[in-house]
Amino acid sequence: MKIIDPHLHLFALSQGKYHWLKDENPPFWPDKDKINRSFDETDITLSQDLSLQGFVHIEAGFDNEKPWRELSYLESSCQLAFRSIAGINLLDSQVEFAQSLEKLSTQSSFIGVRHILDEQALSILKNDLAQANFTQLNNYSRQNKLIFESQLNIADTPACELLFQLISKQVDTLFIINHMGFPALNSKSSAWQHWHKNLTQLACLPNIAIKCSGWEMINRNYSSHWVEQCLNTCLEAFTTKRVMLASNFPLCLFSQQSYQSYWQELIGSKAIQALSINEKSALSYDNALSNYQIAITENN
Numbered sequence: 001m002k003i004i005d006p007h008l009h010l011f012a013l014s015q016g017k018y019h020w021l022k023d024e025n026p027p028f029w030p031d032k033d034k035i036n037r038s039f040d041e042t043d044i045t046l047s048q049d050l051s052l053q054g055f056v057h058i059e060a061g062f063d064n065e066k067p068w069r070e071l072s073y074l075e076s077s078c079q080l081a082f083r084s085i086a087g088i089n090l091l092d093s094q095v096e097f098a099q100s101l102e103k104l105s106t107q108s109s110f111i112g113v114r115h116i117l118d119e120q121a122l123s124i125l126k127n128d129l130a131q132a133n134f135t136q137l138n139n140y141s142r143q144n145k146l147i148f149e150s151q152l153n154i155a156d157t158p159a160c161e162l163l164f165q166l167i168s169k170q171v172d173t174l175f176i177i178n179h180m181g182f183p184a185l186n187s188k189s190s191a192w193q194h195w196h197k198n199l200t201q202l203a204c205l206p207n208i209a210i211k212c213s214g215w216e217m218i219n220r221n222y223s224s225h226w227v228e229q230c231l232n233t234c235l236e237a238f239t240t241k242r243v244m245l246a247s248n249f250p251l252c253l254f255s256q257q258s259y260q261s262y263w264q265e266l267i268g269s270k271a272i273q274a275l276s277i278n279e280k281s282a283l284s285y286d287n288a289l290s291n292y293q294i295a296i297t298e299n300n
Contacts, residue, residue, distance in 0.1 A: 001267060001280065002053050003046065004288040007178065007213050007246035009060040013038045015073055016062030035250045041078055044249060044259050053285065054081035054294045058149065059114055067100065071107035083292045085149050088113040090130040097133045101140055111292050112147025121152035121159035125166060138170035147174045154181025155191045160198040167205050174207055174291060179214025179248065183230050196233060203237040209291055210238050213246035216255040224269065231271035240279040244287045
C-alpha cells in the first residue's frame with residue numbers, strides 16, 4: 001500500500017532551537033525524553049507491503065522567529081517528495097505577516113502555515129489582527145492555493161463557531177483539522193457530543209478536510225476501540241474524500257514501538273479494513289497527494 005504521511009515532524013537539534021523540547025519548557029510531559037533527539041528520513045522507512053511515497057512536514061519549532069529557516073534546512077536534507085507547513089504568528093502586524101508569507105513563498109516545499117490555536121483558539125480567532133491576517137492569507141491563496149492547519153479542540157463550541165465563520169469567508173484557503181480536533185475518550189461524554197456536533201457542522205463547508213492522527217496526544221494508552229469510533233465518526237462527517245491518515249511522528253512513538261508498527265496498526269484497524277481498495281488509497285495516499293500538491297516521481 002502506498003502512503004503519503006501528511007503530518008509528521010523531523011528534528012535537527014544541532015540546527016534549530018526547539019524550545020518546546022527542552023526540559024525546562026512546556027509541555028511538561030514526563031516522557032518527553034523519548035522524542036528529544038534528532039529525527040530524519042531514515043527514521044520513517046516502511047516495509048512489509050507499506051511504501052512511504054512522500055510526506056508533509058509540519059513546523060516543529062525549528063526557528064519561530066524565522067520559520068523559513070526550517071524549510072530551507074529540510075529542502076537541503078530530504079530526498080523523498082514532501083511539502084512543508086511553516087509556523088506563522090497570526091498576531092504579527094499585517095506588514096510582518098505579509099513579509100513572512102513572502103519569505104516562505106521562496107521555499108519550494110512551502111504549501112501552508114500553522115499557528116497552534118489550542119486553548120487560545122477563541123481569543124486568537126476573535127482578534128482583529130488575526131482576522132486581518134487570515135484575509136491576507138486568503139488573498140495570497142487565490143494564486144498559490146495555501147493551507148491553514150487548524151489545531152484546536154473541536155469540542156470548544158464558541159471557538160468552532162468563529163472558525164466556521166472564518167472558513168466560510170476565506171473560501172480560497174484550504175483548512176485542515178489537525179489530530180481530528182482532539183475527540184474525548186468517552187463517546188458518551190458531553191465533550192464527545194460537542195466534538196461530534198461541531199465536527200459535523202464544520203464538515204458542511206467545502207474548503208475543509210481532516211487528518212486522523214495524534215491519538216497519543218489524548219491518551220498514551222489509547223484503545224483500538226476508540227480508534228474505530230474516531231475513524232468512523234470522521235468518515236461519516238467528511239467521507240473518504242476529505243479524510244487523511246497521518247502519524248504525528250515522532251510523537252506517535254509515545255504509544256507505538258516504531259513508525260512501522262504505527263502504520264500497520266492503523267491500516268489494520270477494522271474501520272480501514274472495511275473500506276474498498278480505492279477508499280483505502282484515498283485515505284492513505286490520494287487525498288494527501290491532492291490537498292498538499294505533492295509531486296511524486298516514478299523514483300519515489
